[in-house]
Amino acid sequence: MDKMIFTVLNGMKVTEQRQANTFNELANVNTVGFKKSFSSAVISRDLVAEGGLNSRAFPMLQTDNIVDLSPGSVQRTGHPLDLFVSGQGLFAVQAPDGTEAYTRRGDIKITENGVLTTGAGHLLLGDNGPITLPPSAKVDIAADGTVNILAAGEAGNVMTPVARIKLVNAQDQVMQIRSDGLFQTANKAVLQADADITVMSGAVEGSSASPIDAMVQMIRDSREYEMQVSVFKNAKELSTAGASVVRMDG
Structure with missing residues (x-):
């Protein structure tokens, strides 16, 4: 018994x-x-x-904790620093422990020191590490992740590229979620930048969690x-x- x-x-x-x-x-x-x-x-x-x-x-x-990377809904914001990443692409960020990790969160912010971060505060990585922008009057991000600026006090509308966001492709990769909410490969390997991954400015990806599905699962449990x-x-x-x-x- x-x-x-x-x-x-x-x-x-x-x-x-x-x-x-x-x-x-x-x-x-x-x-x-x-x-x-x-x-x-x-x-x-x-x-x-x-x-x-x-x-x-x-x-x-x-x-x-295998991450389901099925794309979520496109939420239009009109903000030039909000990015929706294509396919199973991911943004490379610096995790709190200093290692490289990944996220789909594309609500990009600029700190007072000109550093690019996600909405959660993680440093956005470029080809040469965290991206820091010089004082600028305007910032936009091209489809390939190139960050362009109009320097403060500069006349005209000529934008100058200063960095490129590291975009990686998680297709055919087993991604797991970390305790800090970021993603990593199952073997903790660092992914290489993929030129085929693009971003759409002025939009972010919505959550893939469905409140209806969650409520049904709660009832079942x-x-x-x-x-x-x-x-x-x-x-x-x-x-x-x-x-x-x-x-x-x-």
Whole structure:
């Protein structure tokens, strides 16, 4: 009987983990460039005591957090620094730990020091590292990621290229989400810039999380949890009935 209870408890844990991911998706339905990244499978593990036989087989949720890079909706903003990246392209950024990571978030900002960042504050990378712009009266970004400026105080409308955003192609790559919300390859390799990836100015990519899908999953998980609780109660009743039989035999 304790084996049954142990299995049910682990099944409840699996459901709780899936619920936590669903809540995260629901919280990010309006986050620019957000991607769903929960890939899981329930596997069986044996609990082994040292010097003894396998005493338990329990379910365990194995997750690999594979990022679903299916393009989200195009949200027109008209802002020249807002970028929508084509296909399965990604922006290269500098992660908080100093390593190169990737994102689909294209709401580009310019700090007071002229540094380009994403809306989340991650440094945008170019061919030679983080991009810093000189004082400028106007900034625009070409389809190939080239950053052009009109220098402050300069007459005319001649734009000067100063950097190129590093755009990479994640097609045929297994991308995983990091704890900081950025993406990396499964083997943590650095991707090379891809000239075939382009950006569209004046638009950003909407979240790929669907509030309807998230709500349906929440309902499904809730019902599954209730069923597991019911099995737990039945196990308790069976255990009580079994103990009564033992007392009667005695």
